[in-house]
Amino acid sequence: MRVLISGGGIAGPALAFWLHRTGADVTVVERSAAPRPGGHAVDVRGVARDVVEWMGLREAIRDHQVDERGWKLVNARGKKLAAMSADVFGGEGIVAEIEIARGDLARILHDATAGDVDWRFGDRITALTPEGEVTFASGGRERFDIVVGADGVRSGVRALAFGPHEQFVRPLGGRGAYFTVPDPGDLDNWFEMYNAPGGLVAGIRPERGGTAKASLSFRSDEPWARQDKAGQMRILRDRFAGVGWRVPGFLDAMPLAEDFYFDEITQVHVEKWHRGRVVLIGDAGYCGSPLAGLGTSMSLVGAYVLAGELAAARTPEKAFAAYQKQMAAYVADGTQLPPGGMKAFAPNGRLMIRMRAVSMTMMGVWPMKQMLAKQFGKADAITLEPYPKIRSARAPRTAPTL
Template sequence: MTRTALITGAGIAGEVAAWWLARFGWRCTVIERSSELRTQGQNIDVRGAAREVLRRMPSGGFDGRTPARTVDDEVGDRSTGEVGTRFVDGDDTPLAEFPAGESDTDGATAEREILRGQLAELLFERTRGDVDHRFGLTVLRCEEAPDGLDVTFSDGSSERFDVLLVAEGVGSTTRRRVFGDTAERRALGLTMGYYSVARAPEDDDWWNWYNAPDGRSVTTRPDNVGRTRVTLSFRSDDRHDELSRDEQKLMLRDRFAGAGWRTERLLAGLDVADDLYLEDLGQIVSPTWSSGRVALLGDAAWCATPVSGMGTSLAIVGGYVLAGELAAHVHHRDGFAGYERILRPYVEQAQKLPPGTPQVVHPRSAIGLGVLRTALRVAGSAPVKAVSGGLISPPADKIDLPDYAHLIPVDGNSAR
């Protein structure tokens, strides 16, 4: 009998889980609260074990043959063109430069850099022929029965599934409905605003990072659609993500007034930006990722925040392992247990941020800023680079990735 899964959230984690479950012969339904696929988002990287997962995903579908091309190749085709990470002072003088990595893992700029929206579109295109996608829909309630989970949707319809996988964001409403308030949100005291501006002659293909006094930083990054991606971040213990869009823009203009470097032009671009996304960073730590026939996945389970450098890689590896463990076990309970046993150590490594993060790279005082810039000059010097390889890379390969190829039906076809 074909097993069924409902996945809430058409993001990276949810689409990877859907792709693999469909390949293992499951019938999958993905619902998304937005009326259409969300293709917004900034530069993200794919590292370590996540790249291996994408290599195991043929870009041509489910024919079961050794693929000539994989999803990893397609991610490479959509590269943002970022050549590395450069720290600068207010006069645009480089303090340190770290070229892009040349392996699966190393470097602040990874070998695979892509816009979040383009990765979401790519995964959606690879799943929509075998997965039932429904937009503008959420879970209203779910009730467990001996042989399934009865789910009522926001449009009043109901359906039964074997399992529900909650692949939502940090503030997941489905998680709260099923798990209550068991998940802990650990605030990092950092707010980040992301948007894009028209590319200017001074914008190059480096990830340029400028630190200003009072715990502020400004970065610009290239993309492959002719714009410049901007991040404004500052230290604060207040909540700003619940402000209206206009209030967020006003707050950012006030916070970054007089910051120096290219900030005046970037703030002028903020006035007309229609893609601003602002978040108050916080990690999610949940004592368990499953309850009955429901499991958490992605940021809803373990958000490590962008400063970990591991968010996208965790989503990809998590979706793969959850799908594989469910396919490998007759009972969902055993699949959920295997998923958590394999993945939790990987997640915990990612959530262990370097000491002093994010305060060290967002100093408030002029003295602290001077110390940071001196440290960057030393880290970027040739002798130190030769010994250390430059910046420390995230632990993206610190997992013994299972191989679930034997679970794919002989004909390689999905259940749909």
């Protein structure tokens, strides 16, 4: 079976890892020239921790995870208003037990598949037929038995096989940016967040190697329009002009950041994740947004389930249907936003900001604690099949090093 996976982030190489165990001939096409470094911190939660354990990669992930002790909400003077340590709720709180830079996790997954999978960097799919005929930007044309869209929120595969982005991408009323800044030296391994009037949110979280990741988010219902990097930075400078706390330093460091990223905050909802020989996985098929916080775990779990069903079923069509049936409730829970959504995350007025801070101080008290336990428990809300054809196909490989 020839399988083409579009996307070399998290879901794509995780699926390639498991599919190789079935004996499939797997190709991963990625438009970037190499695995993308950096990126924001992502977490491995709930049953996804079992998946990386079965892959033999848990120690590699632990070796490169961020030492992040918890989350704090602070005021303009940096005084703590509320906090949640990383060890509460079984390591499944706002900051999870396992936090790792997205680029480090992508590199680990790439290295775990590099010797077994045909990786094609600097290319992408430009045309796709229902029969699996694929045309690449480089000019080549090949036929595959299965084509997988693992290429993110604005999936090119989804656009070619399912329809335009507007049918599946739902704006949540916000914009968000993140970029690397020097470690200020006083974070003490805590993720700090600050709310300012006007629906503005700023944050900073520690990284490995003497840097930190800054984030700037704001409420907006304006239609999304892509701009160049200079235009994006201008929007952020205008929105956050005069905001205190650490924000002036963020704005000064922003033009120097090589990993600057700015985008609309959205969800992806696709009613049926497969069409003909094409199937979607991860953010391409089901993205809950950073507010929901289970994107990486759903990608890892989805890769395991899809590969397992392909190994067990007689036809890809039956495997795709079984994959969606197995994942449907887990994805529905994982894409559900916390109460209040973007409005609760980024309150407009000072009164609402104070109310948010007060509610956060109640996180460890009933009934707030019970509500949060339900929210954070979503990461375990699926029972994974053993799939012996992929679990016992070969012993786990030696954990790669970065």
